[in-house]
Amino acid sequence: MATLKTREMQSSDWNAVAKIYAEGIATGYATFEKNIPTYESWNNTHLPMCRLVAVKNSNVMGWAALSPVSSRCVYGGVAEVSIYVSEKYKGHGVGSMLINKLISQSEDKGFWTLQSGIFPENESSIALHKKAGFRYIGRREKVGQLNGIWKDNLLFERRSKSVGI
Numbered sequence: 001m002a003t004l005k006t007r008e009m010q011s012s013d014w015n016a017v018a019k020i021y022a023e024g025i026a027t028g029y030a031t032f033e034k035n036i037p038t039y040e041s042w043n044n045t046h047l048p049m050c051r052l053v054a055v056k057n058s059n060v061m062g063w064a065a066l067s068p069v070s071s072r073c074v075y076g077g078v079a080e081v082s083i084y085v086s087e088k089y090k091g092h093g094v095g096s097m098l099i100n101k102l103i104s105q106s107e108d109k110g111f112w113t114l115q116s117g118i119f120p121e122n123e124s125s126i127a128l129h130k131k132a133g134f135r136y137i138g139r140r141e142k143v144g145q146l147n148g149i150w151k152d153n154l155l156f157e158r159r160s161k162s163v164g165i
Contacts, residue, residue, distance in 0.1 A: 002057045004093065006101045009051035009063060014039040016060035017053065017084075024084045029119040032144050032151070047079060050105045054085075054094045061089040064098040066106060069115065077112040077164055083128070090124065099132045103158065112164025117153040126154065134158040 009017065018039075024030030037045075047066045054062040062085035069078045081102065085094045106114055116134065118125045130136075134156040142150035 004054060004056045004061070004097060006052050006054050006097055009053045009065065011039060011043075013053050013060055013063070014042075017063045020060065020063060020084045020086045023087050027122075028146065029121045030084065030125070032146055034146070046082070049109050050079070050102055050111075052098055052101055052105070054089075054098050061086050061092070062094040062098055064102045066102070066111070066114070077110055079106065079111050079114055081114050081116045081129075083116075083125070095124070095128045096131065099128060103132060107160050107163045110163055112160045114158045116156045118156060120152055120154055126156075129156045129158075132158065 018036045021031075021033075022036050025033055025036070045067055047068060049066075051065045052063065053060045062083070064081065064083040066079035066081060069075050069080050081099070083095060083098055083102070085098070103114065114134070115137075116125075116129055117140070118129065120126075120139075135158070137155040137157050140153045140155060143153045144151055
């Protein structure tokens with residue numbers, strides 16, 4: 001019996017990753033994005049390290065990656081989390097496995113702060129982040145529009161207990 005595991009995301013995983021991303025877009029509460037980017041575009045906006053997929057029986061069940069929050073060097077240890085789990089695998093520990101591995105890898109790479117912006121209605125993402133040690137920082141009211149509707153975004157942050165202290 002195959003077990004759930006994480007591994008580094010490869011460019012060959014893009015079709016599966018994009019499909020899961022599309023599921024998130026379709027919910028209307030996972031991202032401000034409306035369309036799946038090309039791999040090249042996605043690759044250019046995410047850090048080259050700390051890109052993970054969760055797999056079982058060679059099926060990609062979810063993915064996680066980091067994006068820079070700023071090009072200024074003082075924010076070099078701060079990154080924004082993207083984490084998506086396929087609808088059919090929610091509730092199977094995929095998100096927990098991904099976020100915990102992402103935290104571990106990010107600390108190994110010198111990141112001291114991870115942050116996430118989450119829509120208030122995305123209760124499963126809020127619960128996942130809290131379980132992984134993220135704390136609620138505040139609400140950005142009507143920070144962006146999605147399909148003509150102004151949306152709030154909740155800010156969560158996790159500070160490393162071993163890096164940057």
